[in-house]
Amino acid sequence: MEHLVNQKVRDLEISGIRKFFNLVSHIDDLISLTIGQPDFPTPEHVKKAGIQAIEDNFTSYTHNAGILELREAACNFVAERYGIHYKPESEVIVTMGASEAIDIAFRTILTEGMEVILPGPIYPGYEPIIRLCGAIPVHVDVTQNQFRFTLEMIKPFINDKTRCIVLPYPSNPTGVSLTEKELQEIASYLQERNIFVLADEIYSELTFDQSHKSIASFLKEKTIVINGLSKSHSMTGWRIGFLFAPENITKHILKVHQYNVSCANSIAQKAALEALTKGIDDALPMKKEYEGRRDYCFDRLHSMGLSVIKPDGAFYFFVKIPSSIPLNSFDFALELVNKSKVAVVPGSAFSEYGEGYFRLSYACSMETLELGLDRIEKYLKK
Structure with a gap:
């Protein structure tokens, strides 16, 4: 019966990140610098709010867009942090993680044959959804532009087929952000064009050298902002994301969301409310720790002679494989596992423009980073 499965689905592959992680995760004594999973626990008071929701039997469906108190808190959060203002009643949807927000946004705005412009290298979660919508991903090589x-x-x-531009900043896998001036230039150019912007800002609270700025500050009427609590509050498994957009867009996205999941998890919504009110600054100590790890990793990688751009957000390095190593990124990562017991993600997982690089995650303890980098350095010296 497999031949009856949707051809677009049959053509998809699982994420290269997960594929490589699954391939090597069984190996003993492996230092994994692969998955972007914060090593901090969810804050205690947030967990208690989830437990209290269960005790209070808050286990029924909620409003399709999420409980109003959480939508109000989410709108207050982005207004206070980033200076963008949305109406909680009609311009924000609480989603099952940022991934669902991306899915329902694309399924609402894309039609067969439309094109979506994305930077390459890029997180692999966009292209499959674009293709399932019958649209065409158009990757732009940004490796020569830092x-x-x-x-x-x-x-x-x-061109006339362009429907959307994806701005995923701070970036996974590079950690790079755009400046306010760069965002203004893009917004000004798109002002008179019928093109959406999907701004994936899930790492917005984890910026180090400059405050996060959203393109929605300059182009709100055409921008769909994706955010959530997975990275900022170490709540990956709670699956709470947010989609912000003008009412004339969200009213249609909400229909797709409704028929997809009905509503986000009610218990997780109560925990999220706690995170965005009493825990509004929970990300700050985590960010400080990440910044220290970033600086340590940059110094170590630089001292090894590796070509790397210092990230100003998220918790990744995207490192160029030395030209003296005659291996593609997958084979390099596999050899690193087999010979040095340290795992990184091959750059090819992040589009064809990631080939020749590897991604290293520093969302793990300093002890793990020290040991992993020691092993990489020993491998390179050999």
Whole structure:
């Protein structure tokens, strides 16, 4: 019966990140610098709010868009942090993680044959959804521009079929963000064009050298902002994301969300409410720790002679494989596992433009990072 399965689904592959992680996770004494899973626990008071929700029998369906108190808190959060203002009644949807928010956004705005422009390398979670919608992902090679997806990089790829531009900043896998000036230039250019922007800002609370700025500050009427609590509050398994957009867009996205999941988990919504009110600054101590890890990793990688751009957000390094190593990124990562017992993600997992690189996650303890980098250094010296 497999031949009857939707051809678009049959053509998909599982994420290269997960594929490699699953391939090597059984190996003993392996130091894994792969998955972007914060090593901090969910804050205690947030967990207690979830437990209290269960005790209070808050276990029924909620409003499709999420409980109003949480939508109010989410709107207050982005207004206070990023200066963008949305109406909680009609311009925010609480989703099952940022992944569902991306899915329902694309399924609402994309039609067969439309094009979506994305930077490459990029997180692999966008392209499969674009293809399932019958649209075409158009990757732009940003490796020669310090991974910056600027207007000059975008303009040559815009045509009559362009429906959306994806701005995933701070970036997974590079950790790079765009400056306010770069965002303003993109917004100004798109002002008179019928093109959406999908701004995936899930790492917005984890920026180090500059405050996060959203393109929605300059182009709110055409921007769909994706955010959530997975990275900022170490709540990956709670699956709470947020989608912000003008009412004339969210009213249609909400229909797709409703028929997809009905509503986000009611218990997780109560925990999220706690996170965005009493825990509004919970990310700060985590961010400070990540910044220390970033600086340590940068110094170590630089001292090994590796070519790397210092990230200003998220918790990843995207490192160029030395030209003296005659291996593609997958084989390099596999050899690193077999010979040195340390796992990184091959750059090819992040589009064809990630080939020749590997991603290293520093969302793990300093002790793990020290040991993993020691092993990488020993491998390179050999």
